[in-house]
Amino acid sequence: MNRIVFTGGGSAGHVTPNLALITELRSSGWTVDYIGSADGIEKGIITEAGIPFHSISSGKLRRYFDVKNFKDPFKVVKGVWDAYRVLGRLRPDVVFSKGGFVSVPVVMAAKLRGIPVLIHESDITPGLANKLSVPFARKVCVNFPETVRHVKDGKAVCTGLPIRRELLQGRADKARMELDFVRARPVLLIMGGSLGAQAINHAIREKLGELLESFQIIHICGKGNMDPTLVGVRGYRQFEYVSGGLPDYLALTDVVVSRAGATSIFEFLALHKPMLLIPLSRQASRGDQILNARSFEASGYARMIEEEALTGRLLADAVSELYKERERYERAMRENTGTQDAVGTITAMIKEAAAGRR
Secondary structure: EEEEEEEOOHHHHHHHHHHHHHHHHHOOEEEEEEEEEOOHHHHHHHHHOOOOOOOOOOOOOOOOOHHHHHHHHHHHHHHHHHHHHHHHHHOEEEEEEEOOOOOOHHHHHHHHHOOOEEEEEOOOOOHHHHHHHHHHHEEEEEEOOHHHOOOOOOOOOOOOOOOOOOHHHHHHHHHHHOOOOOOOOOOEEEEEOOOOOOOHHHHHHHHHHHHHOOEEEEEEEEOOOHHHHHHHOOOOEEEOOOOOHHHHHHHHEEEEOOOHHHHHHHHHHOOOOOOOOOOOOOOOOHHHHHHHHHHHHHHOOEOOOOOOHHOOOHHHHHHHHHHHOOOHHHHHHHOOOOOOHHHHHHHHHHHHHHHHHH
């Protein structure tokens, strides 16, 4: 029986694509384990899915000055030792990494053990964790064709993002009944990432009355960002976070306002949902979301507003135009056939790597 160890964490976007692959491999008889950090978001998601989880030490890799930069390299070294011991006990055929800081020690330990490693990079330009991991990997799966030139030694393969099967099986009628929405009015979904987005939340609420004249709204606003004065407003439902019901809500959705994290936007692409993307600014990130959004805008899948320019007026007008032109965006997304079977492509690569080790 084949065995695989997955790793990746720090955000939901570093975990949920792994779940799509795990489901497929388990159905083929593979044994699956997961290595992550004890206090990362990955532990809750993975243990809830019933997958054996193994914790290791993990330090954050920062591009900026912080006193913790002097301590965390020692945590990474300890993490390599922790992962080396776990891998020695589990003896997997392959390690698959979705990135995030916790993945680096696992990838290094796998190389020391002689275990083949495959990596997935979601953004156009690899993040720091994956940049450190690429030299230890056999292949690097990427979402964007533009990413191939950023990965050395011909390791990059444009596979697209593994999409969870259940995300494609949502029931709009179930969501409509749960939310008490009417059939005659379109639905706008707003997502600000795992922690929400204050700029998006503020802009939406500034023009909420106007938007509700045309749309029913599902607003996933992030932990601690609920507005108690808006509870009970007809046609507006707000949530800190949505997990199990998200496929149904997406099935009901006509257009989306979102950050430009790669996992989310590729899921919207698979579902043919026109997007208004408001990426994290360069001041708050390394600029990867801006590149993601520009690529999707150039491909005809989305419109983009930079956060520095965002106002309630601009957002309301852009949402209205997006909905009016939705058929053009949907057509462009339906014509995207290059990365439609990422799960099948990547699982085939995993099986090939396992067979090559024997």
